[in-house]
Amino acid sequence: MQERVHEKLSILADAAKYDVSCASSGSDRKNTNKGLGNAHPGMGICHSYTPDGRCVSLLKILLTNHCIYDCAYCVSRKSNDIKRAAFTVQEVVDLTINFYRRNYIEGLFLSSGIFKDPDFTMERMVRIAKDLRTIHRFNGYIHLKAIPGASDELMREAGMYADRLSVNLELPTEEGLKLLAPEKKRADMIQPMNYLKNEIIRLEDERKVLKKVPIFVPAGQSTQVIVGAGRETDKDIVHMASRFYQQFRLKRVYYSGYVPISNDARLPGLGQQVPMMRENRLYQADWLMRFYGFNAQELLDDANPHLDTEIDPKLSWALRNLHFFPIDINTADKMLIARIPGIGMNSVNKIIAARSFSALGWDQLQQMGVQLNRAKYFITCKKGAMVKKDYTSEQIRRQILNQSHSKYLKLHSPQLSLF
Amino acid sequence: MDIYLYDGSFEGYLSAVFEVYKKGGVIRKENTFIPDMFARTFGVQTDLEKADRVWSGLSKKLSADGLHQYFSAFLSELDNIEDQLLNYTRHIFENQASVERDFGNAFVLFVAQTARKVHREKHRMEAFVRFQLTKDDIYFSLVSPDYNVLPLIIRHFKDRYADQRWMIYDRARNYGIYYDLEKVDTVWMEMDKQEGIWDEKELDYQALWQTYYKGANIAGRVNRKLQLQHMPKRYWKYLPELR
Structure with missing residues (x-):
C-alpha cells in the first residue's frame, strides 16, 4: 500500500x-x-x-x-x-x-x-x-x-x-x-x-x-x-x-x-x-x-524585439533613454526614482521617507542599499553628480559590464584567487 | 565609564535604559560581559514598573510598526545592540516629531536594518520548522535560529496549527514554546534521547516527503548556488528532505 x-x-x-x-x-x-x-x-x-x-x-x-x-x-x-x-x-x-x-x-x-x-x-x-x-x-x-x-x-x-x-x-x-x-x-x-x-x-x-x-x-x-x-x-x-x-x-x-x-x-x-x-x-x-x-x-518594440541578455531590462531602457537623466534623488517624483537602474522599490521607499528629514548624500544612499555602481550614472544628490563626465550609452554599458564581469571571474576561476 | 549590567531580558534592558538615560553610561548583558578594570559596574534589577515607563514613553513616539521594530532589533542579541538602541532611544526623545523614518540618521537606519534581518530569520523559521509527531500526539520541532525569534513566531504557529498540540524548541538558547490547544507557554527541557518517542506513522510521512522532494526537482535546471542562497547549509540538519 x-x-x-x-x-x-x-x-x-x-x-x-x-x-x-x-x-x-x-x-x-x-x-x-x-x-x-x-x-x-x-x-x-x-x-x-x-x-x-x-x-x-x-x-x-x-x-x-x-x-x-x-x-x-x-x-x-x-x-x-x-x-x-x-x-x-x-x-x-x-x-x-x-x-x-x-x-x-x-x-x-x-x-x-x-x-x-x-x-x-x-x-x-x-x-x-x-x-x-x-x-x-x-x-x-x-x-x-x-x-x-x-x-x-x-x-x-x-x-x-x-x-x-x-x-x-x-x-x-x-x-x-x-x-x-x-x-x-x-x-x-x-x-x-x-x-x-x-x-x-x-x-x-x-x-x-x-x-x-x-x-x-x-x-x-x-x-x-x-x-x-x-x-x-x-x-x-x-x-x-x-x-x-x-x-x-x-x-x-x-x-x-x-x-x-x-x-x-x-x-x-x-x-x-x-x-x-x-x-x-x-x-x-x-x-x-x-x-x-x-x-x-x-x-520592447519592433526595433527591440528581444530583451538584452547581458543587462537587465531597466538598465537597458535607461540606456536607450539617457535624456531622462540625471534624476535628482532629493526632489524627483517617486515613480521617476523607481526608474533609476540600481534602485529597487525598497530603496525608493526609504529615499522618499528619509529625504523629508534632510537632503541625502552618497553615503546615505549606499547605506540604504542603492547599488551606486549602476545608479551613479543616472542620479544627482545634494553633492551634485558623482560621475562628472557625459558618457555615451555604450560607454556606460561597457563600464557596468566590466564590473560585473570581474565579479563573475572571482566566483568561477580558482586560479585567479591565488594572486 | 559606568557599565550597567542587566539579565538579558527585554524588560531588564528597558530597566537599564531607565537608569542610564539621564546619568549616562553603557548597558551590557551580565552573562556575556567582559570585566573592565577601569570602569565602574552596577547591576540593574529588572523592574517591571520602570520598564513599563520607558516602553510607554516610546509608545507615544513610535507607531505600532516602530515599536515592533525596536523589539525585533533587541532580539538580534548583537554585541552592540544595547548601544545602538540607546542611541536610537535618545534620538527619538530628543526630537519633537517622529524620527522613525529618518533613514538618513545612522541609528535609525541601523535599527531598521537589524529589525529587517531579525524579521528575515523569523520568516525562515516559519518556513524551516519541521514537526515530527510523537506518540503523545505532540508535533515537535527542533530549531537553532541565528536570532532569538521564538517570541516572534508564536502567533503564526498558533493561528495556523490551532487544532494540534505543538512544541518548537530552540536548541541554541535552550528553551521552547509549547501550545496546548489553548495557549502558548515557554518551556525548558532536558534534551537527551529521542529514539522511540515518535508516532508509528511518522517515518512513513518523512519518507513520502523525501519522495516528493526528489520528484519535484528538474535536473536540467540544476542551480545549487541559488538553492544555497535561499536555504543556507546551517538550516539543513533539521530538514528531513535533506537528510
Whole structure:
C-alpha cells in the first residue's frame, strides 16, 4: 500500500513540476473555525528549495497523468510511452493534511491530465478541494488548475473552495498553439478566464452592498506560458502578458523556460539548454510592468524585439533613454526614482521617507542599499553628480559590464584567487 | 565609564535604559560581559514598573510598526545592540516629531536594518520548522535560529496549527514554546534521547516527503548556488528532505 503511494507520488510530482507557480500568498482565509491552517494575507512561505534552486511551497501534483491530448511540449502527452498513475481523492487529501501538519507545505496545487473529458476531470479536482475544506476544516492554500472546456457550474464550485484558479495559455501565440497542440484552442482557454474575471467582479460589486457574500478565488487567477518552445519573440510574450493583465485582471503571468523532453522536430531537442536567462529577463520585465510603472511598449518594440541578455531590462531602457537623466534623488517624483537602474522599490521607499528629514548624500544612499555602481550614472544628490563626465550609452554599458564581469571571474576561476 | 549590567531580558534592558538615560553610561548583558578594570559596574534589577515607563514613553513616539521594530532589533542579541538602541532611544526623545523614518540618521537606519534581518530569520523559521509527531500526539520541532525569534513566531504557529498540540524548541538558547490547544507557554527541557518517542506513522510521512522532494526537482535546471542562497547549509540538519 505504502509502496504504491510512493510510486504514484513520484510519477505525479515529476509530471507536475513544469508548472511554475508557487505562490501561496494573497489569499484571505483566516483560521476562524479553530481548524487546520491559515491562508491569511501576507507573505507566502517557501518551505524548501530543490537542487534546481526553485522553491517548494505547495504540494504540487497531478491527479493523474493519463491524458487524451497529445501536446508536443508535454511529458504527459498521449503518445509518450511513460508510466501512468492516478491518485484517489482520499490519497490526495491524506497527503495534503499530513504534509501540512508537519509544516512541509503551505497547501495544495492540483493539476491533472485530462481523462475522459474536461468535466469528468474537473469534478474530481473540485471534490478534493471540497473534502479538504468541509470535512477537514482545512484553511491552507489551494490552487486548482482549471481545465479548459469545463462547465461554468464546476468553475463556480471550484472558485468557492480554491484560493487561486489558473488556466494555462501554454504557448504565448496562437500560431504556436496550432503548431504544437493542434487539438487545443485559445478560445477554450479564454472562456474560463473570462468567466472567472466576470464572477470575481460581480461578487466584488455585491460585497459593496451585501454583508454576507461567499469568498470566491480570493487570491485571483493566474496563467502560465512556455518560453522557448516556439518561435515567438520577447516582444510577443511581454505584450501578450500586458494584454492579459489588463483584460482578465490576472494576478500573475508565469514564464516557464521549455525543458526539452523529446526529439520532436518541431521543438528544441533533448540535451538543449533550458533558456533560464531569458526566463529571468522576462520576469524582470514583468516586474517592471507590475510595480515600477513601465508599459510593455517602453520595454520592447519592433526595433527591440528581444530583451538584452547581458543587462537587465531597466538598465537597458535607461540606456536607450539617457535624456531622462540625471534624476535628482532629493526632489524627483517617486515613480521617476523607481526608474533609476540600481534602485529597487525598497530603496525608493526609504529615499522618499528619509529625504523629508534632510537632503541625502552618497553615503546615505549606499547605506540604504542603492547599488551606486549602476545608479551613479543616472542620479544627482545634494553633492551634485558623482560621475562628472557625459558618457555615451555604450560607454556606460561597457563600464557596468566590466564590473560585473570581474565579479563573475572571482566566483568561477580558482586560479585567479591565488594572486 | 559606568557599565550597567542587566539579565538579558527585554524588560531588564528597558530597566537599564531607565537608569542610564539621564546619568549616562553603557548597558551590557551580565552573562556575556567582559570585566573592565577601569570602569565602574552596577547591576540593574529588572523592574517591571520602570520598564513599563520607558516602553510607554516610546509608545507615544513610535507607531505600532516602530515599536515592533525596536523589539525585533533587541532580539538580534548583537554585541552592540544595547548601544545602538540607546542611541536610537535618545534620538527619538530628543526630537519633537517622529524620527522613525529618518533613514538618513545612522541609528535609525541601523535599527531598521537589524529589525529587517531579525524579521528575515523569523520568516525562515516559519518556513524551516519541521514537526515530527510523537506518540503523545505532540508535533515537535527542533530549531537553532541565528536570532532569538521564538517570541516572534508564536502567533503564526498558533493561528495556523490551532487544532494540534505543538512544541518548537530552540536548541541554541535552550528553551521552547509549547501550545496546548489553548495557549502558548515557554518551556525548558532536558534534551537527551529521542529514539522511540515518535508516532508509528511518522517515518512513513518523512519518507513520502523525501519522495516528493526528489520528484519535484528538474535536473536540467540544476542551480545549487541559488538553492544555497535561499536555504543556507546551517538550516539543513533539521530538514528531513535533506537528510
